[in-house]
Amino acid sequence: MAPSFPVAEHVALASLTTLGLGGPARYLATPSTQNELLACLEWGDKHQLERWILGGGSNVVIADEGLPGLVIQWVAKERHVVQETEAFVDVQVEGGHNWDELVAWSVENNLAGVECLSGIPGSVGAAPIQNIGAYGQELCETFVKATVLDLETYTTSEWDAQRCDFGYRHSALKPSAGRRFLVLDVTLRFTRNGEPAVRYGELQRTLEASDKPISLALVRDTVICLRRRKGMVFDPNDPNSRSAGSFFTNPILSLEEVEGVRERLADVLAEGLSMPVYPVGEGQQKLAAAWLIERAGLTKGTRWGNVGISDVHALALVNRGGGTTQELLSAAKQIQKQVQERTGVLLQPEPVFLAKRSVSLDDFS
Template identity: 40%
Template structure:
């Protein structure tokens, strides 16, 4: 059966809507057209209608992972504003949490913790909406969404059909999935398997374990883990605060480089030549034959300090964390990209490592 396409009415569409105020960077030009979808059915109908017309579409969630060009977006931005949550017992101490894509992620985490459910607490304080979490396979403090995600409902834009996709078919890997970098599907809702009993997932991240005063691998009350994670994130300017320009960012701008072991050997030699052969380089196992390096460590050793300023001082590295590129007020997207290029090129020149941006770049690139 061919999916039914419901045309958008002129009453649904607004023109020349500013997008900067809908992103955490507070940067970017307007959308030529703008539609708000408050239900999954409205979201499906809007995307189907726009696809049928050939209109370029920008799906807009919390705007926490977007860098939008100064020219804005020439098509229609569809704001995902869908709401709804449901809990279902799975047995054996597990509970399934089903959440619509437009729900605020941290509010979902907070409610899960308050209901004594474990598994999401280390992902506290991450801005954005639920629908983006499987796309990015968001992660923090030793936990990734892939560890708790069971399935998503998707609108396949190639066929116009809605179907459920199991998590293991999403190609979830470090900060990526088969959904990232493509516009072929829209996440409508996600399902997570959480544990009852009020305990956290095992605390695997050394910094978090140290703050909690437990050995790595231990479990703690989920609310204690959430509180500790939020404090750590605040200390790095990673909890949104309109009064704090260090939080006017897209979070970590660069991903930690993932290198095969043969490439890593060459990089370590280059680091030793530059910084001294006794330099301790933080590396992290990332699957057979691969390791991750710390992007923040590389940025700092390449000579970029916290608060390093870009063009005109309108943008800067956060004063709390060198991975965050921030808008200090009055900046343009091009200012931010110039700073990103300076940092990327500096790390490449110093260590031969290519840093790659984590946010989605809309109408712009690093070149």
């Protein structure tokens, strides 16, 4: 009997990712209702298939050998206003909804809260996984709750912000990302007629330089324009955007560790270069991974075979065409090693590795 949910066999996954890398899925299921999703999970159990979750493929690195089981792409896209007052509007959005389309809709409706997250590729369901953030704003600021299906117990529960334990590019969902918890929908609280969040220096300066009155729409357009210059808007015609966005997170270090980095870089700092440092609470500071990479002698445009550092952003690793995941991860390991040798900082990868076995950069030399 044919399965009662959409499923295809031997599907090339590379074309479903922004990096354009990774082997095939044995099966790719695309359920759009909870009945289809449950049927898909039961079918997977019956055939003893391992499972992986895929969204828009913009923050995953998929193994060259592919995923020899069932890849589930939850494609439900409904959006509903569930509560509104004069001050705010709560909107529940299914996980398969495109993230940037949600941002565009909120801005058109004069709802503030995610305008600086304009232009981030991917789905709403993946947004809480790493608490997406950009230009001084993070998802957790508008997040109310997510409905999460546990693929081990088949139970559904509501995760509020506290349970999600959001941090910088982190949530409680991230350690098991891709395997255990499927985000069915997310509820966000937007501020009606709210002021745009203009906190990030580069955004602030660009807005000040324009004579236009600052509005949500202007902030959205400006953010997209700034992102585009750095290859941070996914566009098949822009080879520098064939990436997973930032490949490493910005390291958060203790004040003593930051001092250690300063000592190691005393030569360049003595030449008048200043190290970008951002306060992140008591006794800790965040450094800019892109700056550290460049100090380690890895300039924009550096290449290793068919992969390399973007020409316009030192933090993005790009598939130049014909690359492999093996090449990409070897390059990432090389960057990690060189940065550690020069600065003492061990950069941590941001994307999620989807593979049959667990993968870390230590597997690559």
